Amino acid sequence: MAEENELRYDPATIEPKWQKRWAADPKLYAAESASCGKPKYYVLEMLPYPSGQLHMGHVRNYSIGDALARHMWMRGYNVLHPMGWDAFGLPAENAALKNNTPPREWTLSNIAAMKRQMERLGLGYDWATEIATCLPDYYRWNQWFFLRMYEKGLVYRKKSKVNWCPECATVLANEQVVDGCCWRHEETLVEQRDLEQWFFRITAYAQELLDGLDSLDGWPEKVRTMQRNWIGRSEGTDVDFFLDENKTEKSRIRVFTTRVDTIFGATSVQLAPQHELVAVLTAADTKLKVQVDELLDQQKRAREAGDLGAIEKHGVPTGRFAINPYNNQRIPIWVANYILADYGTGAIMSVPGHDERDFEFATKYGLPIVKVIKPADPATDGTLPFLSEEGILVNSGKYDGLSCAEAQRQLQEAAIRGAFGEPKVTFRLKDWGISRQRFWGTPIPFIHCEKCGLVPVPDKQLPVVLPAQIEITLQGGSPLSRVPEFVNVTCPNCGAAARRETDTMDTFVDSSWYFYRYTDAKNSKAPFDSAKAQYWFPIDQYIGGVEHAILHLIYSRFWTKVMRDLGLIVNDEPARRLFTQGMVIKDGAKMSKNKGNVVSPDDMVARYGADATRMYALFAAPPDRDLDWQEDGVAGVSRFLARVWRLTIKHAPLARSAHASPSKTQNGGAALLRKLHQTIAKITLDFEGRWHFNTCVAAIMELVNEIQSSDAQLEAGEIPAPVVRELLRSLVLLLAPFAPYLAAELWEALGEKGSVLRAHWPVSDPALAKEDELEIPVQINGKLVNVVRVAADADAKAIEAAALADDKVKSRTAGKKIVKVIVVPGKLVNLVVK
RNA sequence: GCGAAAGUGGCGGAAUUGGCAGACGCACCAGACUUAGGAUCUGGCGGAGCAAUCCAUGGGGGUUCGAGUCCCCCCUUUCGCACCA
Numbered sequence: 001m002a003e004e005n006e007l008r009y010d011p012a013t014i015e016p017k018w019q020k021r022w023a024a025d026p027k028l029y030a031a032e033s034a035s036c037g038k039p040k041y042y043v044l045e046m047l048p049y050p051s052g053q054l055h056m057g058h059v060r061n062y063s064i065g066d067a068l069a070r071h072m073w074m075r076g077y078n079v080l081h082p083m084g085w086d087a088f089g090l091p092a093e094n095a096a097l098k099n100n101t102p103p104r105e106w107t108l109s110n111i112a113a114m115k116r117q118m119e120r121l122g123l124g125y126d127w128a129t130e131i132a133t134c135l136p137d138y139y140r141w142n143q144w145f146f147l148r149m150y151e152k153g154l155v156y157r158k159k160s161k162v163n164w165c166p167e168c169a170t171v172l173a174n175e176q177v178v179d180g181c182c183w184r185h186e187e188t189l190v191e192q193r194d195l196e197q198w199f200f201r202i203t204a205y206a207q208e209l210l211d212g213l214d215s216l217d218g219w220p221e222k223v224r225t226m227q228r229n230w231i232g233r234s235e236g237t238d239v240d241f242f243l244d245e246n247k248t249e250k251s252r253i254r255v256f257t258t259r260v261d262t263i264f265g266a267t268s269v270q271l272a273p274q275h276e277l278v279a280v281l282t283a284a285d286t287k288l289k290v291q292v293d294e295l296l297d298q299q300k301r302a303r304e305a306g307d308l309g310a311i312e313k314h315g316v317p318t319g320r321f322a323i324n325p326y327n328n329q330r331i332p333i334w335v336a337n338y339i340l341a342d343y344g345t346g347a348i349m350s351v352p353g354h355d356e357r358d359f360e361f362a363t364k365y366g367l368p369i370v371k372v373i374k375p376a377d378p379a380t381d382g383t384l385p386f387l388s389e390e391g392i393l394v395n396s397g398k399y400d401g402l403s404c405a406e407a408q409r410q411l412q413e414a415a416i417r418g419a420f421g422e423p424k425v426t427f428r429l430k431d432w433g434i435s436r437q438r439f440w441g442t443p444i445p446f447i448h449c450e451k452c453g454l455v456p457v458p459d460k461q462l463p464v465v466l467p468a469q470i471e472i473t474l475q476g477g478s479p480l481s482r483v484p485e486f487v488n489v490t491c492p493n494c495g496a497a498a499r500r501e502t503d504t505m506d507t508f509v510d511s512s513w514y515f516y517r518y519t520d521a522k523n524s525k526a527p528f529d530s531a532k533a534q535y536w537f538p539i540d541q542y543i544g545g546v547e548h549a550i551l552h553l554i555y556s557r558f559w560t561k562v563m564r565d566l567g568l569i570v571n572d573e574p575a576r577r578l579f580t581q582g583m584v585i586k587d588g589a590k591m592s593k594n595k596g597n598v599v600s601p602d603d604m605v606a607r608y609g610a611d612a613t614r615m616y617a618l619f620a621a622p623p624d625r626d627l628d629w630q631e632d633g634v635a636g637v638s639r640f641l642a643r644v645w646r647l648t649i650k651h652a653p654l655a656r657s658a659h660a661s662p663s664k665t666q667n668g669g670a671a672l673l674r675k676l677h678q679t680i681a682k683i684t685l686d687f688e689g690r691w692h693f694n695t696c697v698a699a700i701m702e703l704v705n706e707i708q709s710s711d712a713q714l715e716a717g718e719i720p721a722p723v724v725r726e727l728l729r730s731l732v733l734l735l736a737p738f739a740p741y742l743a744a745e746l747w748e749a750l751g752e753k754g755s756v757l758r759a760h761w762p763v764s765d766p767a768l769a770k771e772d773e774l775e776i777p778v779q780i781n782g783k784l785v786n787v788v789r790v791a792a793d794a795d796a797k798a799i800e801a802a803a804l805a806d807d808k809v810k811s812r813t814a815g816k817k818i819v820k821v822i823v824v825p826g827k828l829v830n831l832v833v834k
Numbered sequence: 835g836c837g838a839a840a841g842u843g844g845c846g847g848a849a850u851u852g853g854c855a856g857a858c859g860c861a862c863c864a865g866a867c868u869u870a871g872g873a874u875c876u877g878g879c880g881g882a883g884c885a886a887u888c889c890a891u892g893g894g895g896g897u898u899c900g901a902g903u904c905c906c907c908c909c910u911u912u913c914g915c916a917c918c919a
Contacts, residue, residue: 008873222838222914229837229915236919257919270919310835311917338917348919357917428918546913619859620846626912628846632860635872640859646874685850695848698858705858777854782900784854822899828853832899 009642011609015741019119028755029124031080034535038078042536043069044515044575046544046552047084050132051091052110054117056584056591056617056629057545059601063614064581064623064693065543066123067737071687073124074736074761080536082518083118083125085111087134088441088507090168090184093479096472103440103472107134117601121610122740124757129521133510134440138517140463141527142509143445145559147456148566154201157454161342162433164193169474170437171197173506174430175230175551180303183551189304198444198503200432202558206231209429209557218577226549232428234258237412238345239421241269241322243277243333253277253322253333256344256426259354260415261389261407264396265372266349267362269322269333270315273299274341277333281318291316295337313338313361324349325420326411327397336361344426352385359385372396373404432555434506439470439479441504449491449498458492464500478502511552512559515539515574533569542575545583553578579691582626584617591629599629611739612638618738619697637697641742644704644735648728648746651714655728656751658721669723672710676730677769679703680762683734693738700734707731725750730762778803779830780812788829796823803829 022028032038045065048058069081085107092103099106111132118125131138149155163172165182176183177190202209210231213224236258243251253269271278273295282289295314302311315336322333338357339348352362352369362369373391375381389404399407415421435444443464445457457464467486470479480486480502491498513527519536520528544552560574583590586597604613616634621627662673683696707727713719728750736743736756747756775787776799786808790799800823803809813833820832 225838226914232918234918255919259919313917340918343918350919355919357919360917426918549914616859622847625840625847630846630860633846636859639873642873682850690850692848692850694846695850695858698848701858775854779853779900782853782898787854820899822853824853828900830853830899 009645009742011611011638011641011741012606014745015120015122015610018741018744019122021744022122022124023119025755026128028757029081029126030128031082031126031536032078034532036078038076040080040536041069041072041077041541042080042539043072043541044080044082044518044539044543046542046548047086047131047511047514048114049089049091050085050087050107050110050114052113054114054121054601056599056601059121059613060584060617060623060627061543061545061581062118062121062123063617064579064691065541066614066740067618067693068541068543068687069124070737070740070757071761073757074733074759076760080129080518081125082129082131082515082521083123083127084129084131084514084518085114085133086507086511086514087111087132088139088504088510090170090438090440092134092440093438093472093474097474102468102470104134104466104468107440108132120605121601121614124740129518131514131517131521133507133514136463136465137524138514139442139510141513141517142442142505143457143462143464144459144527145513145562146445146505146509147459149200149562150456152562152565154204154562155198156201157196157198159194159196161192162195162197164191164195166191168438171195171433171435173433173508175432175508175554195435197433197435200434200558202432202555203427203429205558205561206233206427206429207425208561209554212557212561212573216573216578219575220546220578220580223546223549223553223578223580227554230429230550230554234426234428236260236424236426237408237415237421238424239263239325239349239415241324241349242420244321244323252420253347254345255347255349256424257349259351259389259404259408260411260421261393261396261399261402261404262351262354262372263324263326263349263411264393264399265351265353265370266324266329266331267352267368267370268331268350270336270339270348270350270358270361271318271333272339272341272346273335273337275335275339275346277347278318278335281320285319288316288318292335295335298337311338313357313364315361315365325418326414332367334365342430343428354385354387356385356387370395432506432558434509435503436506437478438504439466439472441507442509443480444501444503444505446501447489447491447498448501449493449496451496452491452493452498455491455493455498461492478504480504508551508555512555513563515542515556516563516569527568530568534571537569537571538573539575539577541577541579543579543581546580549580579623581623582621584627584629586629588628599631604631604634608634608638609641609741611741612641615641615697615738618693620694622692622694624691640701640704641739643708644731645742645746647704647708648732649749651724651728652746652749652751654714654721655725658725660722661726662720662722668713669719669727672707672719672727673723673768674771675703675706676727677764677766679734680730681764681766681769684761684764687737697738700731700738703731703734732756733759733762774826776803776826777828778806778809779828780809780833782830785809785812792826794825796825799823799825799829803831 043065045061069079072079087107092107095101095106096103146155163177165172165188167185167188180189182188182190210233213227236256237260238254238256240252240254243253273292278292282292298314315334318333320333321330323330350358352358353371354373369384371384372393372395373386374394375386376390391404393399393402393407412423445464447455449455467483470483472479487500489498489500516528516533519532523529556574563569586599589595591598612634616637619637620633679699682699686692686696732743732746743756771792773789774792776790777787778785786806788802788806790802800821816833818831819834822830
């Protein structure tokens, strides 16, 4: 009975034992100082929002990062592997409303719970560098950066149309609006409101953010493409059309076009319904106003249907005319529902001959369609619209005969000379609106003074701390505005009574620079020490979900460039390599409470242990693909770990009896050593880039299967002790990044002192890994017939001879003619037979 | 509509450079131990066929001695973009 117990793998005993020991060793996962002499490696997983519960997506993300961190420790790197909490945000306020718990208390207790879960999973974080963005010693630096950016002209306040989510009761950034709805409330339509808001001038870096993408070759192409599209650079020309014949400054309509070469084909000017000229015209024309209101209504309905792109085109003529500055042609001005107010100038020239949308519109309303580009390829000449730039200008006065590109150059020059236009680069990217009318965020460090206007809070008064006592509601604007002791201050400038700003910052501000704080988390004099940041940055490997491709990942690139220009850092980009892991799904669908297919990490850990749960998360699919969670699979990994445990414990005494590695002339166990060194080579290679950890786990399973099927030899003492020692030691080392608890337990069982993390990652010996003999497949006309065994270094001749000597090959080729023999040494033989 | 990725047994997946398709695991089947255990071990497991053998990587063509892998066309799924002038 006692013996049976002894041979049972029990993660519920092993794992808490090591968890305790690890917690008692603060140096174990701690980054060392720059002077340690080792090469540095910064591996980072995106910090979680402290909802209170880890989900399987977290487990997967952190299992990948932790495996990499452990591997790099074993490779002798100085590893920074930190963790923190993206701790501001609306859920804390919702919880406060629901349970009457203060946001701070709710958040901190969630952090404690999730930290326990992470420790239970055995994740190797340097908790000495832990950060929580909701604490004043972190968010004071948000305020500090805000003031520095204000000084640099990168922060401004302006009244404009902004996105408003009624559910969040706050403003949202453009990046947080998905298909016209709130990114947090997919069913809630975002409204447009005119509000005075704080903005970061991210557009000042638009070109650099775009150019930088070319250098990020360690980032997924998908993410780079998404950012390029989001930044949306387009080169063109601004052109002023004159209103009627009255050529005064006030009566110009500026349009933006990328195809100024087609301007002789413009047959109308189209304005967005929100265009300021439309407001002037409708004020004097009630009939027109009704029509324009209808266009606005159509836009609104299309947005509600989530399909603004497919709006049916409608327009109304204003009765007014514009003069084309190049040929003085008089063309009608229309208002159209498909013209976007916030792109370009909110007005376009309509060229139906060479633009698909304009063609559709002109056809519908009977506007003239003029051909001004003749295709270079005569085969495509004829039908309009002709959209390509591969052509020659016609019907364009003195520009006739020019290529499109040359015409664009000359027309731009003419516009500059005539002072009615200029070359223009337009970006789709808009400035980042960061004001939030919420409580649980970083207070914006400004004061409104009747006399002095906007006054920045002086540095020495930072941090502006959130009040502890507050009543949370989702009505009536910023909750902070209802806390008199927060609002009422004296102006730092003139000393008069003044009002504190009551908006807080977007939580994406918090996560835009958090990874710098990890390098110097306790600094109370500065956000971080520049020398420390310079040592650790850029991040060597960043790991997270692709859903942040244009939110967090563009904001943090922006922030890095701002900090560089403030002289704080020298790197241009935050992360050298980015890895976006796939989703965890169940029964073919994303896990969600609604579908009732949520698998709890705690439940998995309780039933199978942390090692099995983590290892399954790596084994079930390659990390970049979606992973279908199958509980039977976790049980399978758990059985495998039990087998490793039994095998190692059983043969540990023999292994411990040896004290050296096997000598090269050792007899016995060559096949096992060969398999071992092949496995080491395979896994090492994967860590260096391919990251197919699923096949790494499979390779370890193969190795264990092979050792186990040699059990009879092991029992009979036919495998020398040094070989057994090397096999088991290496097996444990290979397992250490994936199943840290079991590895620690078995490392100790093998009589090893010190942490397995400080042991050297095994090195594959090519001589030991090499096969003596190979099985070479023999094909006849490309079809497999048999395999022949040959020496591994056999040349083409020898292989051919072996193939031709094979009985099966002989009988298949009898009476036929061998036309050609293809021999790929080490691979195969193919006989072409007629 | 445009762009990208993917499509392989009952399931998750493997095949790193054009070279034995299905590694590894799950599920299932048979057996051993044992007598009730969701334990362990052994064997089997793409389809058809008694077999030799044939068929098989979404479908159809092509290149090649040889194609899951390369090229062309089509279908499906997922993701991103979608009047950006």
